[in-house]
Amino acid sequence: MSLNKFEKIFQDKQKKGKKAIMPFLPAGYPDKEKFWEYIREMDQLGADIIEIGVPFSDPVADGPVVEKASNIALKNGVNLKWIIDNLTEYRVFLDCEIVLMGYCNPFFKYGYEKLAKDMKNAGVSGIIIADLPLEESIKIKPIFDAHDISLIYLVGLNTSKERLEKYAKFASGFVYFVSVLGTTGARDKLPEELKEKLKLARDIFDLPISIGFGIKSPSQVKEIEEYIDGIVFGSSVIEHINKGKDIKDFFKAWI
């Protein structure tokens, strides 16, 4: 099989000695127009993969910053159809890869089959479902596989070696390593045990590994640099935007 879109991105970055930059923003936040402006700006600033959050009323894996942003997005009238329709229109202007990230219920209601097809048409390459662990994903994964959409798994500090190995059998695209035992939200410090666990994940997975949850500044990832290929930031980008600051300033530190 030829390199998948994600592998290619990560390989190119690796050659340059860099990490893939992967911002997350809930669709339609802070409002429907500004959202697309931010997406285009982040793309131009060099984001490699943009995760578009599909807002859900009950986001159990999220901390207060993302939850609040998602609620505002819902009030702005955003739904999955709006996201896909707009992507179909705007996708051609973006160089980065696009991933949808959300929770089972809105995807389930949309219908996985239709979703996979529409995602492909809209130029989306991957999907992350925060409340879909391996066991529940087995039936759904082939549907996305059939349309060349990578179902990207989340694993974490408490995922045992045995479970990591099970995940390795199914994983596609890249591995999303959750860097804290908690919800999304910027932290000052990452846990001590992260390094050891990333080393283990490196041994087990053939795929690139990105870390996310809790990341806000490059100094945090210095110590674990050699074990990761990409970095996701969500809450810290949202907080930056909330302060009315220029998104350029946020990216400067990373690019």
Added chain:
Amino acid sequence: MKKAYFGEFGGQFVPELLMPPLIELEEAYEQIVPSEDFQREFNSILKDYVGRPTPLTFCKNLSSELGFNLWLKREDLAHSGAHKINNTIGQALLTKYMGKKRLVAETGAGQHGVATATAAALLGLECIVFMGAKDVERQAPNVKRMELLGAEVRPVYSSTQTLKDAINEALRYWISHQRDTHYCLGSVVGPHPFPALVRDFQSVIGKEAKEQFLEKTNRLPDHVIACVGGGSNAMGIFYEFLEHREVKLTGVEAAGEGTPNCYHSATLNKGTLGILHGTKTYLLQTEDGQILPSHSVAPGLDYPGVGPEHAYLKETKRAEYVCVTDEQALSAFKVLCKKEGIIPALESSHALSFALNLKGKVKENYHVIVNLSGRGDKDLDIVFKHLK
């Protein structure tokens, strides 16, 4: 049936970070709960502390008026005033056996929070209860009760500030404190193994009811009726009767005000299939899969989801699910107070209302058991407001 599922309902739709504590709980459910030591200790607390078995009361006055035989399973007489305690004692004890030191729980009206705080106090566990900020305001006496019992009540300000948000927050807390904390979920909802675990702890209700009824009448009842919020008191009394197909089972949901487009909690009657709080079941939701607020005059029925096993019982037609409005429940509440000298919980009044409506539709030798899931002292403020 597929593990963790009841037909197509149930499952474990949680973040990967919650899978290790769920797997740990599954093992405890399979190995510790059936063990002799655990069962002995559990049953002895139920007997000497909770006050089980609770009576099965024949309603003499009402029965002669109704023209059939009405019985009440008296969970209102269990310690702390509702069936909720059966589950919290079970889970608190299991927490000790698992070597954890703290319980986290959600509560809507405060009943499950009070029952969790009670069990935690008895068994020497720390206790944190998440409660929607709106509920903290609406149910102030229960907040005080929980605090008296040594629990810390944490208001939840996100989204609708009610029960569903309290569950979200409890799940989040559990993610980051799983090593020393057990999530004491309050009904037969949530990811596997909770629906089965909570049902098993509540199944004492049906076991006792069947035995008591057999002893008094030498036969099985014709009909068992219970209210359904998440569905724990209903599963608790239904479970023992499932194999007796001649016993009719009815779950009663809350229709709210019962007017078109009003908020309600009649999930099985009016909801659609979806995934919330780790389980696939019927939900009150929009076409886009966003969860809708629910409503009932009975705070304990106010939840936009329902236990997956009830969804299965509905689909297989082993049980039927009906709904009753706020007003009908309030009127049944008054009837029981006046005719039998029992002040029922507004939740239980929903089940009672359906039973009273059987008048004229069944024969004289028809025997109905209503699960009187709780006592109504907690609801007096609400009732007085509506009686005005």
